[in-house]
Amino acid sequence: xxxxxxxxxxxxxxxxxxxxxxxxxxxxxxxxxxxxxxxxxxxxxxxxxxxxxxxxxxxxxxxxxxxxxxxxxxxxxxxxxxxxxxxxxxxxxxxxxxxxxxxxxxxxxxxxxxxxxxxxxxxxxxxxxxxxxxxxxxxxxxxxxxxxxxxxxxxxxxxxxxxxxxxxxxxxxxxxxxxxxxxxxxxxxxxxxxxxxxxxxxxxxxxxxxxxxxxxxxxxxxxxxxxxxxxxxxxxxxxxxxxxxxxxxxxxxxxxxxxxxxxxxxxxxxxxxxxxxxxxxxxxxxxxxxxxxxxxxxxxxxxxxxxxxxxxxxxxxxxxxxxxxxxxxxxxxxxxxxxxxxxxxxxxxxxxxxxxxxxxxxxxxxxxxxxxxxxxxxxxxxxxxxxxxxxxxxxxxxxxxxxxxxxxxxxxxxxxxxxxxxxxxxxxxxxxxxxxxxxxxxxxxxxxxxxxxxxxxxxxxxxxxxxxxxxxxxxxxxxxxxxxxxxxxxxxxxxxxxxxxxxxxxxxxxxxxxxxxxxxxxxxxxxxxxxxxxxxxxxxxxxxxxxxxxxxxxxxxxxxxxxxxxxxxxxxxxxxxxxxxxxxxxxxxxxxxxxxxxxxxxxxxxxxxxxxxxxxxxxxxxxxxxxxxxxxxxxxxxxxxxxxx
Numbered sequence: 001x002x003x004x005x006x007x008x009x010x011x012x013x014x015x016x017x018x019x020x021x022x023x024x025x026x027x028x029x030x031x032x033x034x035x036x037x038x039x040x041x042x043x044x045x046x047x048x049x050x051x052x053x054x055x056x057x058x059x060x061x062x063x064x065x066x067x068x069x070x071x072x073x074x075x076x077x078x079x080x081x082x083x084x085x086x087x088x089x090x091x092x093x094x095x096x097x098x099x100x101x102x103x104x105x106x107x108x109x110x111x112x113x114x115x116x117x118x119x120x121x122x123x124x125x126x127x128x129x130x131x132x133x134x135x136x137x138x139x140x141x142x143x144x145x146x147x148x149x150x151x152x153x154x155x156x157x158x159x160x161x162x163x164x165x166x167x168x169x170x171x172x173x174x175x176x177x178x179x180x181x182x183x184x185x186x187x188x189x190x191x192x193x194x195x196x197x198x199x200x201x202x203x204x205x206x207x208x209x210x211x212x213x214x215x216x217x218x219x220x221x222x223x224x225x226x227x228x229x230x231x232x233x234x235x236x237x238x239x240x241x242x243x244x245x246x247x248x249x250x251x252x253x254x255x256x257x258x259x260x261x262x263x264x265x266x267x268x269x270x271x272x273x274x275x276x277x278x279x280x281x282x283x284x285x286x287x288x289x290x291x292x293x294x295x296x297x298x299x300x301x302x303x304x305x306x307x308x309x310x311x312x313x314x315x316x317x318x319x320x321x322x323x324x325x326x327x328x329x330x331x332x333x334x335x336x337x338x339x340x341x342x343x344x345x346x347x348x349x350x351x352x353x354x355x356x357x358x359x360x361x362x363x364x365x366x367x368x369x370x371x372x373x374x375x376x377x378x379x380x381x382x383x384x385x386x387x388x389x390x391x392x393x394x395x396x397x398x399x400x401x402x403x404x405x406x407x408x409x410x411x412x413x414x415x416x417x418x419x420x421x422x423x424x425x426x427x428x429x430x431x432x433x434x435x436x437x438x439x440x441x442x443x444x445x446x447x448x449x450x451x452x453x454x455x456x457x458x459x460x461x462x463x464x465x466x467x468x469x470x471x472x473x474x475x476x477x478x479x480x481x482x483x484x485x486x487x488x489x490x491x492x493x494x495x496x497x498x499x500x501x502x503x504x505x506x507x508x509x510x511x512x513x514x515x516x517x518x519x520x521x522x523x524x525x526x527x528x529x530x531x532x533x534x535x536x537x538x539x540x541x542x543x544x545x546x547x548x549x550x551x552x553x554x555x556x557x558x559x560x561x562x563x564x565x566x567x568x569x570x571x572x573x574x575x576x577x578x579x580x581x582x583x584x585x586x587x588x589x590x591x592x593x594x595x596x597x598x599x600x601x602x603x604x605x606x607x608x609x610x611x612x613x614x615x616x617x618x619x620x621x622x623x624x625x626x627x628x629x630x631x632x633x634x635x636x637x638x639x640x641x642x643x644x645x
Contacts, residue, residue, distance in 0.1 A: 095116070109123070141167075156170065207541070209546045246266060279299045338356070416495075515632065523561060523592035525550070586607065
C-alpha cells in the first residue's frame with residue numbers, strides 16, 4: 001500500500017531511477033557523436049509514448065499499464081512474454097490511468113478526471129467491458145488505497161465526498177462494490193497506511209513542509225496516538241505496515257540531514273532503525289508476502305534501488321540493464337516475477353518483466369519513435385556552481401552537440417515545480433527537444449529543492465522571490481561562463497512554481513534574462529494561497545509556513561508576487577496555461593498577460609481548454625513545444641523560423 005503523497009505546485013511526478021550496467025545480451029547504447037545532431041520536430045519527439053503503472057493479471061500472464069499511444073492516456077494490457085499491447089479503454093477526451101487487475105479475475109480498476117480538473121474518480125471495467133463509476137459526484141476526488149492482500153476480497157478507497165477538505169477511508173467489497181466507512185477523517189490528517197489486519201491506520205500530520213508527524217489510530221479502541229514526538233524540525237512520513245501487521249515502517253530525518261527507514265513495533269512502541277544512506281531514502285515497501293522489500297535512494301538526481309531479501313537479510317542483485325536506470329518495481333502476487341520500468345537520458349521509459357528463477361528480463365514496449373536516432377540526443381551532466389553567498393547549487397545540464405566555443409549557443413535556466421521539487425537525471429522530451437535545436441539547458445536545483453539534505457531543503461522558507469531567485473540569477477552567470485554559451489542570449493523558463501520563478505526573474509531582475517517562458521505559474525500568491533483547492537486543507541498551514549500567511553503577511557506576499565510589479569517586466573514573455581487548472585487558476589495567467597501588455601512588451605499567450613495543471617494530451621504538448629521553440633528562436637536567436645509541428 002502506497003502512502004498519499006502531496007505535491008504543492010509541481011507540474012509533474014518524477015520517475016525514480018537507478019544506474020545499472022549494460023547486459024551482455026543487449027547491444028550497448030550508442031554514445032553521442034561529437035558532431036552537430038540531426039534536428040527533429042516537436043511532433044517527432046511527441047511520437048514517443050509515455051507509460052505509467054503496472055499490475056499483473058491473476059494468472060500473471062499479462063500486465064496492465066497506461067500509455068498515451070492514442071494521443072491521450074488510456075489503459076492497455078500486454079502479454080508478459082511480449083506482444084502487441086491491447087487497449088482496454090478508449091477515451092478520446094479525458095486522461096485514464098490504470099490502477100489494477102482484480103486479484104481473482106480480469107476486471108480492472110482505473111481512474112479518470114475531467115479535462116485535467118484533478119477530480120479523479122475510480123472506475124471498474126467489468127468482464128463484459130461495461131464501465132461503472134465507483135465514486136460518483138461532480139466535486140468528488142477519490143484515490144485507490146490498495147487491496148485486502150490476504151484474500152483479495154476487498155479494496156480500499158480514499159474519498160473526500162463527505163467533506164471536500166478531508167479524505168475518509170472506505171472498504172469496498174470486490175464482488176458487490178458495497179462499502180463501509182473505516183475511518184472518518186475529522187482531525188485534518190493525511191490517511192497514509194492501513195495494517196493488513198485492519199486494526200491500525202497510520203496518519204500523517206504536517207506542521208510545515210519540513211516538519212511533520214505520524215499518528216496511529218487504533219480501530220478497535222477508536223483512539224489516536226502520536227508516535228513521533230520530537231524537538232526541532234523533523235519530517236516523518238509513513239512508508240507502510242509490514243505484511244504481518246507487527247510494525248509500521250516510516251521515513252524520518254530526525255537528528256540528521258537525510259531521511260532514513262525506521263520501524264515502530266506495534267506491540268511495544270519500540271522504534272528501530274532499519275536502513276540509512278548518505279542521501280535521502282525516498283520510499284520503501286514490501287512484496288505481498290514480505291519476501292522482498294524495495295528501497296529507493298535519491299542519489300544526486302538519480303535514484304538507486306535496493307532490493308532486499310527480507311528473510312536472508314541481504315540485498316538481491318537487480319537485473320543488468322543498458323545505461324540508465326530502473327523504476328517503479330511491482331511484484332506479482334506469487335513473488336516469482338516483478339515488473340519494472342527502465343529509462344535513460346536518451347531513452348524514455350520502457351516496461352519489463354523479470355523472472356527471479358531464470359534471471360531473465362523481457363522488454364514489453366518500445367517507446368522511442370523510430371523517427372529519432374538516440375545518438376542525436378544528449379546525455380545529462382550533474383554540474384554545480386557557488387551562489388551569491390557561497391552556497392553550492394546542483395544542476396542538471398543538457399549540452400547540445402552543436403554547441404562549441406566556435407559556435408556559441410543560446411541557453412535557458414529551467415526551473416522545476418514545487419516549491420521543493422527537484423530536476424532529475426531522466427529522459428525529458430521537452431528538454432531534449434530544446435537541446436536538439438541548439439539550446440543549452442540548465443535544470444537548476446535552487447535552494448529549497450529536495451534531495452540535498454534538510455538544511456538545503458528549508459533554505460527557501462519564507463524567502464521566495466529573494467534568495468532562491470538569486471540562485472537563478474547566479475545560474476545565468478554560470479551559463480555565461482561556459483565557453484560554448486553566448487552570454488548575451490540567455491532566457492529563463494519553468495512550469496508551475498518554476499513558472500512563478502520565471503515571472504519573478506523578469507519582474508525583480510528585469511535586466512538579467514533576455515526572455516521568459518511561464519508555464520501555468522503563480523503571478524499572485526495572495527490569490528493562490530487563499531484559493532487553494534479544498535482538499536489541500538491538511539497542508540494549508542504547512543504551505544503558509546513555507547510561502548507566507550495571506551492574512552498575516554499580506555504585504556510580504558505582494559512584495560514577492562510578479563503581478564504587483566508587472567510594470568518592471570521589459571523582456572519578451574510567453575505564457576502557457578490550462579483552462580481547468582485547479583492549483584494555479586487561469587486568472588493567474590490572464591492577469592499577468594494583461595499587465596505586461598501595458599508595457600508594450602512582446603507577450604504571447606496560449607490557453608488549452610482541455611488541460612489542467614500539467615498537459616496530458618499529445619496534440620497540446622506538440623502545440624506548446626512548437627510555440628515555445630518559435631518564441632525562443634525569435635528572441636534568443638538571430639533568425640526566426642516559422643513554427644514546425
